[in-house]
Amino acid sequence: MAETLLEVKDLKVQFDTPDGVVKAVDGVSFTVERGQTLGVVGESGSGKSVTFMTVMGLIAGNARISGEIIFEGRDLLKLPPAEVRAIRGDGMGMVFQDPMTSLHPMYRVGDQIVEAIRAHRDIDRKEAWDMAVEMLRKVGLPRPEERAKDYPHEYSGGMRQRAMIAMAMVLNPDLLIADEPTTALDVTVQAQILELMEQLKSEYNCGVVLITHDLGVVADVSQKVMVMYAGRAAEYGTRDQVFNTPLHPYTWGLLESIPTVERRVERLVPIEGTPPSLINPPRGCAFHPRCPHRFEPCDGERPELEMRGGDHPDACYLAIEDKRRLWAEREQRRQKEPA
Amino acid sequence: MTRYVIRRLLYVILVILVITFISYVVFFLMPSGNPAVQFAGKSPTKALIHQIEKQFGLNHPWYVQYGIFVKHLFLGDQYGWPGFGESYNTREPVKNELFSRAWVTFQLAVGAAVVWLAMGIPIGIVSALRRRTLIDRASMGFALFGVSAPVFVLGLLSLWIFWQHLRILPGTGYTSFSSNPAEWFLQFLQPWVVLSLLFAAFYARMVRGNLLETMSEDYIRTARAKGLPERRVVFKHGLRASLTPVVTMFGMDFGLLLGGAIITETVFNLPGLGTYVVQAVNDQNLPAVVGVVVLAAFFVAFFNLVVDILYAYLDPRVRYS
Numbered sequence: 001m002a003e004t005l006l007e008v009k010d011l012k013v014q015f016d017t018p019d020g021v022v023k024a025v026d027g028v029s030f031t032v033e034r035g036q037t038l039g040v041v042g043e044s045g046s047g048k049s050v051t052f053m054t055v056m057g058l059i060a061g062n063a064r065i066s067g068e069i070i071f072e073g074r075d076l077l078k079l080p081p082a083e084v085r086a087i088r089g090d091g092m093g094m095v096f097q098d099p100m101t102s103l104h105p106m107y108r109v110g111d112q113i114v115e116a117i118r119a120h121r122d123i124d125r126k127e128a129w130d131m132a133v134e135m136l137r138k139v140g141l142p143r144p145e146e147r148a149k150d151y152p153h154e155y156s157g158g159m160r161q162r163a164m165i166a167m168a169m170v171l172n173p174d175l176l177i178a179d180e181p182t183t184a185l186d187v188t189v190q191a192q193i194l195e196l197m198e199q200l201k202s203e204y205n206c207g208v209v210l211i212t213h214d215l216g217v218v219a220d221v222s223q224k225v226m227v228m229y230a231g232r233a234a235e236y237g238t239r240d241q242v243f244n245t246p247l248h249p250y251t252w253g254l255l256e257s258i259p260t261v262e263r264r265v266e267r268l269v270p271i272e273g274t275p276p277s278l279i280n281p282p283r284g285c286a287f288h289p290r291c292p293h294r295f296e297p298c299d300g301e302r303p304e305l306e307m308r309g310g311d312h313p314d315a316c317y318l319a320i321e322d323k324r325r326l327w328a329e330r331e332q333r334r335q336k337e338p339a
Numbered sequence: 340m341t342r343y344v345i346r347r348l349l350y351v352i353l354v355i356l357v358i359t360f361i362s363y364v365v366f367f368l369m370p371s372g373n374p375a376v377q378f379a380g381k382s383p384t385k386a387l388i389h390q391i392e393k394q395f396g397l398n399h400p401w402y403v404q405y406g407i408f409v410k411h412l413f414l415g416d417q418y419g420w421p422g423f424g425e426s427y428n429t430r431e432p433v434k435n436e437l438f439s440r441a442w443v444t445f446q447l448a449v450g451a452a453v454v455w456l457a458m459g460i461p462i463g464i465v466s467a468l469r470r471r472t473l474i475d476r477a478s479m480g481f482a483l484f485g486v487s488a489p490v491f492v493l494g495l496l497s498l499w500i501f502w503q504h505l506r507i508l509p510g511t512g513y514t515s516f517s518s519n520p521a522e523w524f525l526q527f528l529q530p531w532v533v534l535s536l537l538f539a540a541f542y543a544r545m546v547r548g549n550l551l552e553t554m555s556e557d558y559i560r561t562a563r564a565k566g567l568p569e570r571r572v573v574f575k576h577g578l579r580a581s582l583t584p585v586v587t588m589f590g591m592d593f594g595l596l597l598g599g600a601i602i603t604e605t606v607f608n609l610p611g612l613g614t615y616v617v618q619a620v621n622d623q624n625l626p627a628v629v630g631v632v633v634l635a636a637f638f639v640a641f642f643n644l645v646v647d648i649l650y651a652y653l654d655p656r657v658r659y660s
Contacts, residue, residue, distance in 0.1 A: 058563055089566030096564075101557040105656055106579055116565040151655040167565065 002033035005175050005207040006055065006092075011067035013047075013054050013231075020279040024050040026231035027067075029305075030224075032175060037201065037208040039218030039239070041254065042228035045275045048211045051228075052177045056094050057084040072174065090120040093168030097180035099160035103152035110136070110148030113167045120171055135166040139196055158189035162196065169200055176201070177209045182217060194221055215254050219243055227251045230276050230286035233305045237312025247314035247323050249291045252330055285317070293318060293326060344648065351640040358636045359412075360405060362629050367401040374427050374623045395427060408629065423633070424626035433630045436615065441634055443513060444611035447534065447603065448596040450527055455535035455542055456589070460582075462539070463546025468573065470551065478543060485540025494533045494606035501529060511608035530607040534600055538592060545588060549581035556580070583653045587646050594642030598635025 013025040025047040032038045040048045053059050055069055057076060069076040071091065076084055096102045104112060113132035114125060121128070129148070136144035139162040152160055161181060168176060178197060182190035198221055201208050212218060218225055218239070225242040227235040227250065235248040246252055253271035273290035276282050282289050288298035297303075297317045305313050309320030316323065375391040376383065383391075392398045396407060408424065416422030418432035426433050466478040501508040509526045516523040553559065554577050562576040563569075599613030608614075612631050619627035651657050 056564060058560060085566050085568065087566070089564060094564040096557060096561065098557060102561045104558040104562070104576055104580070106654060115562075115567065119566050119568075119571075153656050164561070167561075 002035055004031050005034050005072060006032040006209075007068070007070040008051075008055065009068040009070070011051060011054065011069065012065070013050050013059060014064040016062060016064070017279075022278045023231055023281065024063075024278060025054065026281075028226075028228070028231070028233055029067075030226050030233070030236060032207040032209055033223075034174070034207050035201065035205050036223040037198075037210055037221050039222030039225045040209060040211045040228060041213065041215055041218055041225060043213060043275050045230075045278065046228040047231035047278075048228045049179050050231075052094070052179060052209060052211060056092065056177065057081070057088055058094075086120065089116055089168075089173075090171050091173055092175040092177060093171070093173040095161070095164050095168050095176070095178040095181045098184045099157055099164050100184065102164055103160055105152055108149055108151055109155065109163050113148075113163070113170055116167050117170055131170060132166070135170040136163065138200075139163070139166045139169075140192075141166070157185050158192065161185060161189075161193050165193070165196060165200070169204065172204055173206060175207045175209070177211070179211045180213070181210070183212070183214070190217070197221070214258075215243075216258050227254065230281055231278060232286065233315065234287065235312070235314040235316075236305060241310075241312040245311060245324070246327060247308070247310045247312070247320075248287075248316045249293050249318075249326075250287045252327060253290075256330065256334065285315070293322075340651070344644070347644045347647070351637065351644065354640045355412075355633055355636050356409065359408065359629055359633055362632045363401060363405045363408070363625075366623075366625055366628065373397070374625065377623060378427055412633065423630040426627050427624045428622055428627075433626045436627070437612075437630045437634060440610055440612050440615045441597070443609055444597060444599055444604070444613065446516075446527065447530055447600060447609060447611060448593060450531035451534040451538070451596070451600075452589070452593055454531050455538035458535065458539035459542025460546050460585070462543040464550060464573075464578070466543070467547040467550035467554070475547075479547070482540040482543045485536045486544075488536065490533060490537065490602045491606055493536060494529070494603065497529050497533055498606070511606075513609050530603050530609060533606075534596075534603040542585065542588070546581065546585060549584055550577055553577045553581040583650065586649060586653060590642045590646030590649070591639070594639040595635075597638035597642075599631060 008031070009029050011025055011028045012023070015022040015024060028047070028051055030038065040051070042048045050059065054063075054065055055071075055076070059065065065077060067077070071087065076087070079087075103109065107115075110129060110132045113135065114128040117123070117128040117131055118125070123131075133144045133148050136148055141147050141159060141162055147155075147159075152163070155163060165178075165181075176197070181197070182193050185193060194217065197208060197210075200206075208221075210218060210222060222239050225235075225237065225239050226233050227242065227248065229250050234250045235242060235246065242251065243255070246255060250271070253269075256269040257271060271290060272292075276286050276289070282299065284297070284299040284301060285291070285294075285303050288294045291298065295317070303315045303317050305315045307313050308316070310323065318326070373388070373392075375388050375395060375397055378395075379387050379391055389398070396404055399407070411422030411424060414420070414422070416424060418425070418434055421434070423433040423437060425431060426436065429436075462478045462481070466475040469475050498510060502510040508529055509522065512526065514522045514526045550573075554573070558580075559572060559576055562572045567576075597612075599611055599616055601613035601617060603609070604611040604613035605617065612634065616628060616631040618624075619631065
């Protein structure tokens with residue numbers, strides 16, 4: 001069993017707004033192991049970013065947070081802010097979605113990395129600069145000695161994301177959190193960035209969290225997958241479990257909405273409806289208003305994420321036989337579609 | 340960059356030409372008396388008026404007069420370069436008066452600028468960081484007061500309190516620094532503060548707004564994710580980006596102010612460009628009016644240029660070619 005780096009237990013994050021309490025994250029539990037990638041999938045507003053912003057301690061003070069975030073044996077929610085800050089950027093690094101806006105436009109890229117180093121290590125500028133250049137080389141930036149002196153606007157999108165990864169990884173953190181790191185990039189660059197993250201993961205032997213709305217991305221690099229919906233986990237298992245025997249209708253919908261070359265369909269299959277309100281979520285299973293398989297219990301008590309006869313936990317009331325049958329039918333329908 | 344600066348300097352000259360031309364047109368098209376008549380005294384003869392007109396060059400058509408003015412401005416006149424001509428009132432060269440008054444206005448503007456920056460920026464920062472707290476509301480209340488209170492009310496109020504009533508500050512007038520530094524400072528204190536209040540209020544609101552906007556940028560989140568102390572996040576990352584627009588604003592305001600702060604100078608009886616131009620307009624003293632206009636236009640255009648050049652250093656994304 002791999003070493004557990006991060007264990008989150010029953011995490012809840014709520015924001016008070018004039019319209020009511022937003023339950024952005026409503027009881028989520030998971031672990032991240034060293035040398036492994038956890039893929040976190042869900043639509044916008046499913047709470048996946050908020051969950052990991054909370055792990056990083058980057059959620060503003062007006063949020064109400066409960067649960068446990070145990071990182072290397074210490075509960076971050078119980079640590080004083082200064083100690084959380086010391087972990088942030090050192091023990092764990094984070095890469096964000098939009099590399100165009102995530103770097104400060106008025107400072108040189110090298111200086112921004114130097115700043116990250118010197119926030120945690122007591123070394124002189126020159127030494128830190130060399131470290132920054134070395135890290136930029138490692139993330140595949142050409143001519144890093146010169147490019148480190150450039151400003152972010154002189155970089156392409158892919159290069160900026162490489163620089164962001166360099167910044168997050170320069171202190172060799174145990175955990176790298178990547179929040180939609182490829183969403184804003186060209187498809188060709190996306191693959192390069194994912195590959196780079198894979199390479200750094202094995203080189204540094206760190207744990208990786210990959211937040212995305214793209215199941216295709218997760219399929220390539222993750223060992224474990226958590227599917228999130230309305231601030232909760234709908235399904236949580238190994239990659240093979242979630243992709244081969246998905247148990248939750250929401251996951252089915254996500255899987256079917258991936259266009260593939262083999263499956264030339266007339267129309268993509270969308271999940272009908274819109275994500276629910278997080279202020280007044282639907283009673284029972286938050287997905288039931290959009291679920292084609294809903295039945296009596298779905299709008300009653302809320303289904304918890306637990307083992308329900310499948311090989312991994314899910315949060316759907318359907319009997320395991322029905323789940324297997326419905327997914328098989330859907331699979332069949334997909335295969336039959338004219339090629 | 341050099342080419343850019345040269346182009347902009349030519350543009351400054353163009354601005355001065357246009358604005359003085361407009362001044363001439365306005366002056367001659369306005370239904371007003373002949374300056375020569377005013378100068379001639381109570382019951383002038385036609386011959387006297389004619390003679391004065393000739394002396395002042397008023398016998399030429401206005402566009403010829405404008406041409407002569409432009410020529411003197413750029414090539415100099417009998418009083419040297421730049422030629423501003425002589426005052427219709429005093430027959431003294433306008434240039435001397437203009438420059439001595441510009442110096443008074445300059446002292447007023449610099450002092451006020453120091454005060455408003457020293458007040459406005461910190462107030463803006465604090466109320467942005469303590470948003471929706473008592474201190475934020477108090478600051479923005481002050482800002483509303485500063486923006487809406489007219490200078491002539493504040494000025495008179497201040498004079499009444501500190502000069503008439505408490506007798507701790509000297510009253511109106513001007514003392515030069517070289518004659519009595521302490522008196523100079525005390526005498527300028529009221530005009531500085533009164534003039535700066537409006538700007539301080541305005542800058543506080545601007546800094547607050549800019550900083551709030553900047554603090555929600557993605558790169559601020561990145562700075563926090565690096566584990567930087569919050570103080571450094573705010574001052575190095577937040578302020579850096581939010582103060583650049585303030586620099587632009589400051590350059591324009593300061594340039595504008597150097598052309599004369601009419602109300603403040605009038606209330607505090609300061610011999611600056613503002614009181615000079617008011618007097619000159621009343622007297623139909625064309626050379627003096629145009630002289631102030633030229634200086635004011637020059638300051639505004641010049642400080643715009645300074646700001647633009649400064650911007651290229653402040654924001655690496657801006658490069659002029």
